[in-house]
Amino acid sequence: MKNAFTIYRNDWIRIFKAPVAAFLIVALMILPSLYAWFNLKASWDPYSNTSGIKIAVTSEDDGAVIRDNSVNIGDEIVASLKENNKLGWEFVSKEKAKQGVRQGDYYASLYIPDDFSAKIATILDDKQVKPEIDYSVNEKLNAIAPKMTSTGASTIVQQVKENFIHTVSESVLSVFNDAGIKLEEELPTIRNIEEKIFALEKEVPKINELGEKVVKLESKFPEINRQAQKILALEAAFPEINEASKNILLLEEKIPELEKVGEGVLLLQEKAPEIQKLGDRVTELDAHFADISEMVTSALSNVEDMQSFLETASGSLEQIEQGINNGKQIADVLPAFMEANGQALDAVGPVYKQNLLLYQKTADAVHQFAASVKAGALTEEEVSKTALTLQAQVQTSIDSLTRSISLFTTLNSATSNGEEALLTEIEDLQALQVNFQQEKEKLQTIKADDEEEASTLMALSQEAIELSTTLIDRYDQQTEPAINRTLEGIKDSAQNAMNDLESAQENIPKLEEIIKNTEESLTFAKEELSKLNANLPKIEKEIHEATNLIQENMDKVMEGINDAANFYKDSFPALKEKLHAAADFVRDDLPAAEEDISKVAAFIENDLPRVEDAVHKAADMVQNELPNLEATLTKTADSIRTFEDEYDLSEIISLLKNDIQQESDFISDPIVLNENSLFPIPNYGSANSPFYTTLSLWVGALLLISLLRVDVRNPEGMYTSNQIYFGRWLTFVTIGLCQSLIVTLGDIFILKAYVAEPVAFVLFSMFISIIFMTIVYTLVSVFGNLGKGLAIIFLVLQLSGSGGTFPIQVAPPFFQTINPFLPFTHAINLLRETVGGMVKETVLFSISMLLVFSAIAFIIALFLKKPLEKGTKKMTEKAKASEIIH
Structure with a gap:
């Protein structure tokens, strides 16, 4: 820890020695507090100034007459x-209110129509119609103002409800009072009617017993007829059945074949990505085929030119070699050859x-073939x-690779120390040759259903492609x-032939071998390019037709495969089970069912109409003799008994004759709300100080890591x-700590x-x-810089997600889930305390x-920190290399 304190001491020494740095540090201490103070002051007590929120009010109510009033x-x-x-209520015309809300002069408008009072008066009619107040709001002006205006509108509606309830309840209670007086006068008559109803009720069970059975049977006849028609239809359909x-x-016999088809569909669905990938490659090839054709034609022309050069060089080389062996004119002949045959x-x-x-x-052709086999x-x-075709093509490439390897081996031996680049090239060519040899062996044994080999x-x-x-x-x-350097070395050796005949004699065989390998490579290239060029029109046509077919049908094919696979799986x-069950029914139960249905159908056609006619007549008699009297009589008697068990009619009369005004006041406003604030906070700004103070501390930390270095x-x-x-x-x-002192003391004293x-707050x-x-x-x-990004994301x-302004319970589920795991949540809660x-x-x-x-x-x-130090440093250096990130 001694070294850590040394770093800490040196930091402050350097800060105080540099006035600009000291000024910057002081600014970093103060800036976060400004963030908190300005936000708190701006939202100090917004609900005390709501009178500036303008709401247009228009009333065109014509009024109404309720009981002569x-x-x-x-x-x-x-x-x-x-x-x-x-709120800022402004009383204007309907048109001005509508235009004002639209243009933003008013946050909202309230319109009371001309039939408002008339609709309220329908409470005394047989059919009631609810009155309406049209409330319009311009929500784009502000996010909070519509909530305030909505509260104002709700308050108006509530006030109308209270006045309405008071008036109506007073009227209703007046009616109840009159009813109570009248009921008291008619009480002897009511008692006499009760006795007669009870006496008549005793005879109801005997009358109902038979009538209920007949009516019940009649009520089922429509369903009986419907089922009967189904049975007749079923009998008629038995030949088809x-x-x-x-x-x-x-179909049951074909189930194994259907299962085999289903397994094939599932397999095809598994291969769908590969099929789509193959289709994309064909489409891409079709789009660039013109470039490919031009490239092949150009390459073939170049190969023919190169062959002409090599034939000339080969003939000249024989003359040079003969001249060297004879020891004649070596100094003139060899340089002349190199100059004449440099191409x-x-x-x-x-x-x-x-x-x-x-x-x-060649590698790409084998890859496409393998993909098609696998799919x-x-x-x-x-x-x-x-x-078989690909085997021949691969073998040709293997032979060409042998010549290429030989060529580079010869080139590399022509220099005194060898070329590292040529050695690497030889190794990769040998690896590619081994790969092609393995591909050839696989091509000899591959089968159409061999997915593993594919x-x-x-x-x-x-x-091989890579x-x-x-x-x-x-x-x-x-x-x-590297090739050019080697050839230049050979040319230089030839130019110095007068001084070193022996060196020239050694390089002549190498030149022969280089030209020979080059000739063989050109022969390979010409053969392959000629074949490709001859087949290009046919290939282009086939690829274009395949591309059109793929583009037109690939989505439908994939959709069909997926639908078929889903059907087979789900x-x-x-x-299949239902089909087996149906087949069992056909074999075991269908003949007996056919016989039973024939008997039932005969009954329906011959006897059911007479039975139905008899039941209708009986039901009609019961219904004519016992119209609704029995049900009404029973219900009335039951209601009287229930009423007398639960209530005392004298007591009801007494209740109906109570104080009308007192009960009306109670009904319109029945509840008294006693408010008790456990932790009172006088204004909105103070209530928000925990959130903005916490936010400023995190912002202060972000400012520091953005401007100060964390390394030493x-x-x-x-x-x-x-x-x-x-x-x-x-x-x-x-x-x-200085930032926190400044912001908290500023909250309290500024x-x-x-x-x-x-004290606890600070x-x-x-x-x-x-x-x-x-x-x-x-x-x-x-x-490093990734950490800065993470701090901003947090x-x-x-x-x-911290619930700093709105309760976290009203936030989406994601923020409610992460709320307990955020430092802000607990920091804000601590300062709220x-x-x-x-x-x-x-x-x-x-x-x-x-x-x-x-x-x-x-x-x-x-x-x-230590394991990631090198990686972080490297990533920081790369970021700095962009010359835009420090």
Whole structure:
């Protein structure tokens, strides 16, 4: 820890020695507090200034007459709003209100129609119609204002409801009072009617017994007839049923074949990605076929030119060799040959590159063939025929590779020390040759249904494609310069032939071998390109037709395969069971069922009409003699008994004759709400100070890691990674503590925010600053620029998921889930306790959770900083190399 404190001391010495740095540090201490103060002041007490929110009010109510009393509830609403200053009510015409809301002059409008009071008066009619108030709001002006205006509108509606309930209840209670007086006068008559109803009721059971049975039977006859018609239809359809049953038995026999088809569909679905990939490759090839045709024609022309050069060089070389052997004119003849036949030697590189492209083409052809076999897209005959063709093509490439390897071996031996690039090229060519040999062996044994062999061949051909691509990519930068250097060496040796005849004699065989290999490579290239050029029109036509077919039908084919596979997996098992069950029924039960249905059908046709006619007559008699009297009589008697068991009629009369005004007041406003605030906070700004203070501390930490370095110059490795971490951490924490002091003291003494426990508010803010600074500093110290991004992501998540402004219960499920795991959540809760009044259990829980976050940060630093140090440094250097990220 001594070295850590040394780093900390040196940081502050350097800060105080540089006035600009000191000024910047002081600014970083103050800036976060400005973020909190301005936000708190802007939202200090918004609900005390709602009178500036303009709402247009229009009343066109014509009024109504209720029991000889004229009322105009619209005018009453307007009068009450004129005394209400909670919102900015403005009383204007309907058109002005509509235009004002549209243009943003008013946040909302209330329109009371001309029939408002008339509809309220329908309470005394047989049919009631609810009155309406049209409420329009311009929600785009502000997110909160519509909620305030909606509350104002709801208040108006509630006020109308209360007045309406009071008026109606007063009227109803007046009616009840009159009813109570009248009921008391008619009480003897009511008692006499009760006795007669009870006497008549005793005879009802005997009358009902027979009538209920007849009516019950009659009620079932429509259903009986419907079922009877189904039975007759079923009997008529039995010939068709018997014919269909034969098909069911035949279908049951075909189930094994259907299962085999289903398994094939599932297999085809598994191969769908490969089929689609193959289709994409064909489409891409069709789009670029013109370029391919032009490239092949050009390559063939180049090969023919190169062959002409090599023939000339070969003839000249024989003369040079003869001249050298005779020892005549060596100094003049050999340089002249090199000058005359330089184009032949210069053809070595382009010919080799052309061969590389052909190797790649061979590997790609094998890969497409293997993919088609694996996808099951080829028959056995097609597989066999294509495999034979590809074997010949692969063997040709193997022979060409042998010549290429020999060529590069000769070139490499022509230099005194050898070329490393040529050695690498020889190794890769040998690897490609081995690969082609393995492909050839697989092509000799592959079958149409051999998915494993197809997968192996695909892997080999993919490896060959990658090898040939590597050779092609490397050609321009490495291989061609190496070839040219070697050839230049041979040319230089030839130019100096007068001084070194022996060296010239040694290089002549090498030149012969180079030209020979080049000639053979050109022969291979010409043969392959000639074949390809001859087949190009046919290939282009086939590819174009295949592309059109793929583009038109691929989606339908894939959709059909998926639908068929889903049906086989999901529906076919159940269908199979049902089919077996149906077949069992056809074999075992259908003949007996046919016989029984024939008997029932005979009864329906001959006897059922007479039975139905008799039942209708009986039911009609019961219904005519016992119209609704029995049910009404029973219900009335039961109601009387129930009423007398539960209520005392004299007591009801007494209740109906109570005080009308007192009961009406109670009904319109039956509840008294007693409000009790456990932790009162006088204004909105003070209530928000925990959130904005917490937010400013995190923002302060982000400012520090954005402007200050987390690494330390470490000459000769005198500090360990942990010492650097803790040394610079002390510097960051010190600045963070100053930030927390400034913002909290400013909340209390500048903004005059209400804080129940000011000392705890300051101390807990300092504690939170240490936690936040530890988290943010650790992210950047361990992960570099990636850590800065993570710190910003945490800020965004915490703004929405901490419940700082709105209750977390109204947030989406995702934010409710992450809420307990965010440092903001517990930091805000801790500061809320100091603002409103502290509860010991909540304070301890919040502190313990923040300590857990701090412990996690220290564990990450101790265990990951050193292992990730090199990677983080490398990533930082790459970022700096962009000259836009520091």
